[in-house]
Amino acid sequence: MDIKIIDVAAIAGVSPATVSRVLNQSSIVSTKTKEKVLSAIEQLGYHPNAAAKNLRSQKSMTICVIVPDINAAYFSEVIKGIENMAYANKYKVIICDAQNQKDRELDYLNLLVNRTVDGAILIASLLSDAEIAQFSDRGYFIAVVGRYIEHAKIPCIYTDNVKFSREVIHHLVGQNHREIVFLSGYAEAIDSYERLEGYLKALREHQIPFRPELIENGNFNEEGGYDAMKRLFEKKLSFTAVFAANDEMALGVYRACAEYGIRIPDQLAVVGVDNNRICKYITPTMSTVNQPKYTMGAIIVEKLIDQMNDNQHPDKRTFKVDSELIIRNSSQSRV
Amino acid sequence: MDIKIIDVAAIAGVSPATVSRVLNQSSIVSTKTKEKVLSAIEQLGYHPNAAAKNLRSQKSMTICVIVPDINAAYFSEVIKGIENMAYANKYKVIICDAQNQKDRELDYLNLLVNRTVDGAILIASLLSDAEIAQFSDRGYFIAVVGRYIEHAKIPCIYTDNVKFSREVIHHLVGQNHREIVFLSGYAEAIDSYERLEGYLKALREHQIPFRPELIENGNFNEEGGYDAMKRLFEKKLSFTAVFAANDEMALGVYRACAEYGIRIPDQLAVVGVDNNRICKYITPTMSTVNQPKYTMGAIIVEKLIDQMNDNQHPDKRTFKVDSELIIRNSSQSRV
DNA sequence: GTGAAAGCGCTAACAG
DNA sequence: CTGTTAGCGCTTTCAC
Numbered sequence: 016m017d018i019k020i021i022d023v024a025a026i027a028g029v030s031p032a033t034v035s036r037v038l039n040q041s042s043i044v045s046t047k048t049k050e051k052v053l054s055a056i057e058q059l060g061y062h063p064n065a066a067a068k069n070l071r072s073q074k075s076m077t078i079c080v081i082v083p084d085i086n087a088a089y090f091s092e093v094i095k096g097i098e099n100m101a102y103a104n105k106y107k108v109i110i111c112d113a114q115n116q117k118d119r120e121l122d123y124l125n126l127l128v129n130r131t132v133d134g135a136i137l138i139a140s141l142l143s144d145a146e147i148a149q150f151s152d153r154g155y156f157i158a159v160v161g162r163y164i165e166h167a168k169i170p171c172i173y174t175d176n177v178k179f180s181r182e183v184i185h186h187l188v189g190q191n192h193r194e195i196v197f198l199s200g201y202a203e204a205i206d207s208y209e210r211l212e213g214y215l216k217a218l219r220e221h222q223i224p225f226r227p228e229l230i231e232n233g234n235f236n237e238e239g240g241y242d243a244m245k246r247l248f249e250k251k252l253s254f255t256a257v258f259a260a261n262d263e264m265a266l267g268v269y270r271a272c273a274e275y276g277i278r279i280p281d282q283l284a285v286v287g288v289d290n291n292r293i294c295k296y297i298t299p300t301m302s303t304v305n306q307p308k309y310t311m312g313a314i315i316v317e318k319l320i321d322q323m324n325d326n327q328h329p330d331k332r333t334f335k336v337d338s339e340l341i342i343r344n345s346s347q348s349r350v
Numbered sequence: 351m352d353i354k355i356i357d358v359a360a361i362a363g364v365s366p367a368t369v370s371r372v373l374n375q376s377s378i379v380s381t382k383t384k385e386k387v388l389s390a391i392e393q394l395g396y397h398p399n400a401a402a403k404n405l406r407s408q409k410s411m412t413i414c415v416i417v418p419d420i421n422a423a424y425f426s427e428v429i430k431g432i433e434n435m436a437y438a439n440k441y442k443v444i445i446c447d448a449q450n451q452k453d454r455e456l457d458y459l460n461l462l463v464n465r466t467v468d469g470a471i472l473i474a475s476l477l478s479d480a481e482i483a484q485f486s487d488r489g490y491f492i493a494v495v496g497r498y499i500e501h502a503k504i505p506c507i508y509t510d511n512v513k514f515s516r517e518v519i520h521h522l523v524g525q526n527h528r529e530i531v532f533l534s535g536y537a538e539a540i541d542s543y544e545r546l547e548g549y550l551k552a553l554r555e556h557q558i559p560f561r562p563e564l565i566e567n568g569n570f571n572e573e574g575g576y577d578a579m580k581r582l583f584e585k586k587l588s589f590t591a592v593f594a595a596n597d598e599m600a601l602g603v604y605r606a607c608a609e610y611g612i613r614i615p616d617q618l619a620v621v622g623v624d625n626n627r628i629c630k631y632i633t634p635t636m637s638t639v640n641q642p643k644y645t646m647g648a649i650i651v652e653k654l655i656d657q658m659n660d661n662q663h664p665d666k667r668t669f670k671v672d673s674e675l676i677i678r679n680s681s682q683s684r685v
Numbered sequence: 686g687t688g689a690a691a692g693c694g695c696t697a698a699c700a701g
Numbered sequence: 702c703t704g705t706t707a708g709c710g711c712t713t714t715c716a717c
Contacts, residue, residue, distance in 0.1 A: 017465070019710055030688045035712055045686060065466040066410065067710030069401035070693050077444070085433060091426045098420060098447045107466065109412070110445045112433045130352070131400040131442065266631065296601065298633040354694055365704045370696055380702060402694030405709050 018061045027055035038063060078134045078319065079109040081123050083141070089289050089308060090138055093160060096312025097136060104320055106133075117141040127155040134319045136160060141203065158319040160311055162205045163333060170318035172311045172334040176206055179304045179338045180213025181220070183258050183286050186302075186340060188221050190348050192256035192284055195223075198243055198264045200235035207235075210260045210288070229254055233264035240267025248275050255283060256346070262287035262294060262303055265345075269297065284346040299344035306338045353396045362390035373398060413469045413654065414444040416458050418476070423626050424643060425473055428495060431647025432471060439655055441468075452476040462490040469654045471495060476538070493654040495646055497540045498668060505653035507646045507669040511541055514639045514673045515548025516555070518593050518621050521637075521675060523556050525683050527591035527619055530558075533578055533599045535570035542570075545595045545623070564589055568599035575602025583610050590618060591681070597622035597629060597638055600680075604632065619681040634679035641673045 020038075024031045029048055036044050037052045044052070055061075069075045080097055082090040098108045109132060111123040120141060126132045127150070134156035137147065148166045151157050158170040187195055197214045200207040211230070218225050231247060233239035240259055244267060247254070259265035265287030269279065277283050279299055287294065290305035314334060355373075359366045364383055371379050372387045379387075390396075404410045415432055417425040433443045444467060446458040455476060461467045462485070469491035472482065483501045486492050493505040522530055532549045535542040546565070553560050566582060568574035575594055579602060582589070594600035600622030604614065612618050614634055622629065625640035649669060 017710095020712095021710080031710090032689080032712075033687060036687085039712080041712080043686070048686080062460065062464040064405075064710050065461075065464045066401055066404035066408075067693090068712080070399075070405045070695085070709085071711045071713085073401075073693075075401065085430045086423075086426050088421075088423075091421050094445070095420045095447060098445055099449075102447070107444050107461070109442050110429070110433055112430060112437070114434075125397060126400075126442070129397040129400045269631075293628055293631050296604075296628050297631045352694095355696095356694080366694090367696075367705080368703060371703085374696080376696080378702070383703080399694050402709090403696080405693085405711085406695045406697085408709075 017064065018059045020061075020063065023052065023055045023059055023061050026059060027051040073130075074133050074323075075107075075131060076105060077107040077109060077132045078136060078316065079111050079123060079126050079132045080136045080138065081111040081113055081120055081140065082138045083113055083115045085110060085112045088291050092308040093138055093312040096309035096314075097316050098312075100313040100316045101320075104316070106316070106320065113141075115141070124150060124155075127157075134158065134323050136315055136319060139204070139206075156319060156323045158315050158322070160315050163335075167332070168322065170315060170322060170332050172315045172318075172336060174306050174338045175335050176209030177213040177216065179288075179340060180210045180258070181217040182340045183288075183304065184214055184217030184221075186342060187256045187258065187284060187286065187346060188217070188223070190256075190284060190346060193221075193223050194226075194229065194254040194256070196229045196231065196247060196254045196257040198231055198233040198240055198257060198259040198268070200233065200260045200264070202232065204235070207260055214258060228252055233259065233267060235261050235263060237263045237267040237270070240264025241270050242267070244268045244271035245274075248277075257283060257285050259285065259287045262289045262291040262301070265301060265303070266291075266293065266297070269301075280345050280347060284348075286346050290341060294341075294343065302343045302346040303341050304338050305341050307336055311336060352399065353394045355396075355398065358387065358390045358394055358396050361394060362386040408465075409468050409658075410442075410466060411440060412442040412444060412467045413471060413651065414446050414458060414461050414467045415471045415473065416446040416448055416455055416475065417473045418448055418450045420445060420447045424624050427643040428473055428647040431644035431649075432651050433647075435648040435651045436655075439651070441651070441655065448476075450476070459485060459490075462492075469493065469658050471650055471654060474539070474541075491654060491658050493650050493657070495650050498670075502667070503657065505650060505657060505667050507650045507653075507671060509641050509673045510670050511544030512548040512551065514623075514675060515545045515593070516552040517675045518623075518639065519549055519552030519556075521677060522591045522593065522619060522621065522681060523552070523558070525591075525619060525681060528556075528558050529561075529564065529589040529591070531564045531566065531582060531589050531592040533566055533568040533575055533592060533594040533603070535568065535595050535599070537567065539570070542595055549593060563587060568594065568602060570596050570598060572598045572602040572605070575599025576605050577602070579603045579606035580609075583612075592618060592620050594620065594622045597624045597626040597636070600636060600638070601626075601628065601632070604636075615680050615682060619683075621681050625676060629676075629678065637678045637681040638676055639673050640676050642671055646671060 020031045020034050023034045034052050036042050037049050101108045113120040127135050136158045138160040144164050151168050162173050163171050231243035233243040257268050268285050279285050287303040290303045294301035294303045355366045355369050358369045369387050371377050372384050436443045448455040462470050471493045473495040479499050486503050497508050498506050566578035568578040592603050603620050614620050622638040625638045629636035629638045
């Protein structure tokens, strides 16, 4: 059996309450008894039982992070930011791989309900705003990465999709492209919607007529991007550039181009989103949009922890962070 | 306040013990009362408090996974296997990013000591075999990925480094290479040691004299591989192939070659280890060794859970899994 | 500044 | 088959 607080108390010649007090610095203990207690703890190698502590104090010092896929580079970098900042604040992090399934996400959210965790961070959630808000209203602490939710108690961090999409199109137009394909992710995703919006806005700004046939869905994955591109090629449409709503799909574009003998960037310019590490290594190097993923993770835990501890800093609850267009060879005309 | 077992008991008109029994299927309850209880649970939306359950039952149904870096593709895939299999067994997974620091690793291991977790999985740990064994001897459940530990109670899963290293060298020799550089990782890592051993063995088998100047340390990262390669080039040594102990270093080799105008594979053949996704996308595509990372993660949790539950299946405790040499363009002479 | 005692919500004997 | 009871190990009033 492990050593318990009462054992420490006995050795130190004090009551368990006093041991608890020095452990938690909850109230003032005389220097002398504190020393006795500390040395008893040391001597016995005492470690407070977490379950007992959790039960009594009604918190677990644990949060969970729910993502569609642990493995995806984008998520794992956000998670790293979350984990590191959580550690700095003495919080533990439970990872939840929802595998793109809503019911699994819901299942993981039960960790909140049964008090396994004090709070949850949702990344690229499949739940609707209303569903998320509802959880918050039930008194659970939730924070969201990647989108904005209109709710006073839900910290959010996200990038301005519309803004950077416009930048991408501006860049492409600057390279004399006027027939630009947009590859969207699955329709339910807010990111798809907003990136499309930015694309449309930018076209309008440049008075380029919008051609609906240049919009294809690639489901945010490599295969989808590849298939979409093939469809486009088969239709013999005229276009000179592709803006893919993420790098995965852009990678699919590369593959399709290789098959059809289309040279990037000479015959087709390509831009993705996410700054996957592959972008730097592939030939030609791929233009993309970088988001401060690690920082986003770090900030969101901080805010969540603030919420959980009622540190109602009157400072912001939502954060719109800037992303940066990285121009590489896939979208530069070699003059 | 949340609903508790006693509330359910009251509604169902039974004792809390009975509710607990239907919840845990610990002993037989009549169909009739079971139904009453179930409907009360449903009606109230009752979820058993995890902390209370943990305290009483002396387990947390949680394990932790300690890795040097969450972000590294290799680890995140193993973690995915772990998480998915854990979920299937109703276990939660706490991720611990040790950031390549031994003291942080030790700190995370305290999760075992304070009973936050029931067991821990160590991946690419910096701890010595003796240190790990010691934890096990203190009664904590530990499992290890990536190396073999001589200890009856520690499940291990690992690949045969010596074997695949020999295969790599055989392959290279088969391509008429006889002057082959070996790029090792940091010396403390067992992987470095064993991969070097395989390299040496294979050379001997082919009666190729071993040249110590062809061995360089690249610390398992891109920068290290790049630096090592530069040193080698500057020394004007003669060699025609490089076997890097992981893909990261091999990527560094690519970069150094680009700088020095060395063409891969014509002037230099390159083989890495890990099958990072980049290998498939880089030009030339990179030969490497693939390990069943996901499966390794899945198997190791299963074994750990077995251990924790005393399911002393007399079946194996350690698993040496096969890896596969993937030959791509970086090591094929274009005849 | 310190101790006694109650109780967090659950499960597991032990009766019946 | 079901209820009563006693804790799991800790923190936190409330006294002193």
